[in-house]
Amino acid sequence: MNFHRKVALDFRNRQKAVLALFFVMSLVLIWGAIDLQINEPVDLKKRADSRSLRVKEVATDRGIIFDKNKDPLAVSVPHYALEVDPRKLINDEANQNKIAKIIGWDPRKLKKIISAKKNRKGIPLTRKLTEEQRKTLSDLGIDGVHFTEYSKRHYPTSNMTAHLIGFTDRDDNGQEGIEKLYNTVLRGVAGERRILQDAKRQVVKSLQIIKPVEPGRDLYLTIHAGVQYAAYRALEKAVIENQASSGSVVVMNPNNGNILALTNYPSFNPNISSEKQAHLYRNRAVTDKFEPGSTLKPFTIAMALEGGEYVSDSLVDTSPGAIKIGRNKVQDAKNYGVLSLTGILKHSSNVGSTKLAFDHSPKAMWNILWAVGFGEKTGLKLNGEARGNLTSHVKWHPFDHATHSFGYGMTVTAVQLARAYGVIANGGWLVSLGVAQGAPSFPRVRAIKKSTARSVLSMLAVAVNEGTGKNARVQGFNVAGKTGTARKLLDGEYTSKAHMALFAGIIPASAPRLVGVVVIDEPQGEHYTGGQVAAPVFSEIMNEATRLLNIQPGVSDDEPVIENYATIQTSLGSAL
């Protein structure tokens, strides 16, 4: 009996213990449920979603920059960077050696890097993987080896177009030149897509296009790579031969303002990052201001013709070859005596220019300089373009009035000078300059009368054929142009030791197709004048350019013959 009671009691206790255990367990479960529902649901939901739904960027490539003949000037090509996962490779020496061998590294170097960063998810090894290296590595299928695609910009015309085209940074953003100016057009917009992926980050399904991809657009420039090459080569030769500090060349079509060549020396190779040094970036043709010297005289002549009191064969007495203005003196190289307007250009007479200026108001002088585009930007919109310096005529002293007539006391850029000569070349229109096809431009405005432009043009032809610009002649063509040798200001005084050698010219003079400006800064050799240093560069470039652009030598039937050309020559003969 006792025994039975004891057994029954035992069972009851065990039953209680089991019930208690169940109770505690259910409490734990309830607590777990509460915890999941209340304390952590947001975090969990996020974790679950992140494993499955992702937004993936759809990459686009930067557009190509072409010249006017569809020759590429800047092209993006995909390259691959190699990344390895140290956690997967730390104990895999065989594969480490394979990788090192393919990328041409010392295996010990790779081992050292991997063990130093063994806890990292991925470490970049190299960005310079060739197509073959990537293929070989990819074929091996080693776990822990990843490739990241990135786009690299190539500039086939390298140094020749470096300042104009500019370059991009590592993230494909334009930093200088055209690359910067047209960055948004070239870059395009990367798209976004919602995708479903598994735990291994493999795309299972593409769900939705969030943002469509807008591919980078190609850009067509007005630049002619052939003319650009001719310009760079001739400029490089001249700067080196004359031990000059730098130089710039601009070649444009005067009829529409399109730039065909714009180059500077010294330059840099935009394909090599170590060559990209800040002091070489400057696009001197648009950023550097200089006093134009005698290249400005044609506009003084234009002012005189526009005023109505002078005609092409009017005579000006420049004797005794010097003129005193207050405490200052304007001088010619020698006493040229009585000169026609053509003679003033041909001999580059400062006294003649001054006399013409003094026959007109300072306002008339200022008006003509402003009308041909000095003191304002050219429409190129390139980075850092300078306006030049043209002070108001109200502030001019008589000596300022005089100096402006022969290109001192004001500053211009090479592109401004080209644009101003464009006015003479195209019959009196001021056009805005452009470097990209299809870019909006300002409508042309009349700057001077057609007859004035024609007269000055024919005088400039004489200045080249018989005057200081003889070296600018191009065989088979009639060239119009003007040389300039401007002394540079050093510590507030004009020095005879540093000059700017300049030439601005128009070809063919009978029916202008091209305007070219050559600027050589501080030629140090035996020769330093515009006629000796800059004019031959013009001749060399135009010799090539006329051939490349199929401009025929001589005057063709459909081209208008310049009026007054014969009379100017005879009047010149009588004047001298």
Next chain:
Amino acid sequence: MKTNFFVLFLAICVFLSALALVTKREETRNLSKQLEKIESQRRSLKQDWAKLILRQSNLASHSRVEQVARDALGMKLPETKTVVSAK
């Protein structure tokens, strides 16, 4: 009777619209997959083209052509006097 018929009609409409929705959604997915494929194809073709024109421009660069013409082929530019233009 008339009301019942109308309700039945609406029910069928709902059913058909549900079917259409599923079909269209599937179609959209397929099309966007196709679009994605074509876009990536376009990109890779453009990349190939970029590589090719880069190579072409390296081979046909003015400096190279000039060098080959002058040095390898012994060519020179004719003087303007000797050039006759055909009209």
